[in-house]
Amino acid sequence: METLAGLLELAFLVSFIVAIVYGVKWFKQRKDKESDLFKKSKKKFIITCVVVVCTFIFGGMAQNSADEAEEQAETAQQQKRNKSNYKDDKEEFATQYFALGHKVEQLSSKEGNEWNDAIENSDDDFDVDSTIDTIQNNHTDEIDDVDSKLSDLHDLDQKIQKNDSVDDSDKEKIHNAYLDAKHFANHATNISGSYDDFMDKHNELDQKVADHVEELQDL
Structure with a gap:
């Protein structure tokens, strides 16, 4: 189709030039409108004008x-690239998710x-706030590492969410997995509440993340 368009463009340019030539001849011969040359030039000019328009x-x-056609081909290629990217991103997300969890x-x-x-x-003077501060100070490097890994996982999740070739159901599973990992990370990096609440939440979120690990392996 592109070749045909090129040929028609060339034909247009040639016919346009020819039309100008016949138009000039017709104009020059206007004094003798009954002559055969005038009539032939007029006829040829009209024909070439029709060709120009067509x-x-x-x-x-x-x-x-x-x-x-080119746009459709590019779209198809982009979709193919997106699917290939999703395969790699999905595997990378699962790997990072397991490591973070x-x-x-x-x-x-x-x-x-x-x-x-x-x-x-x-003794009887147990201070919850002081204990929490001490615990978090003991694990500053680990907390920073968790925050960094969570940020990387967030970026990967957003990349997958913006990929139009990914099924909505897969996007939802991946995003829900990220959200529970985020909640678990926040639980460990921002300690609050009582000890019993902390441990109950730990068990709940740990199980959710473990379930997501299995779910991601099935995608």
Whole structure:
């Protein structure tokens, strides 16, 4: 189709030039309107004008068709690239998700153990806020690492959400997995509440993340 458009464009240019030539001849011969040369020039000018109009119209139609075909081909290629990207992104998301979940579970478990030890070793003057501050100060590097890994997971989640080739159901599963990982990470990096509440939440979120790990493997 693009070749046809090119040929019609060439025909348009040639016929346009020819029309100008015959138009000039016709104009020069206008003094003798009854002569055969005048009539022939007029006839040829009209014919070439018709050709100019036809090649212009059909050339435009052919070019539009060529542009649409090119756009469709590019769209198909982009969809193919998106599907390929999703496959890689999905695998990377699952890998990062497992690593983050494991990291958070270890951190939260350590914090819970230290909190429990602080309670058992305390007298009547046990201070919850002071204990929480001490625990978090003991794990500053780990908390920073969790925050960094969570940020990377967020970026990957957003990349997948913006990929038009991904099924909505897959997007929802991946995003829900990210949200629960985020809640688990926040639970471990921003300790609050009582010890019992902390441990109950730990068990709940740890199980949710573990379930998501299995779900991601089935995508």
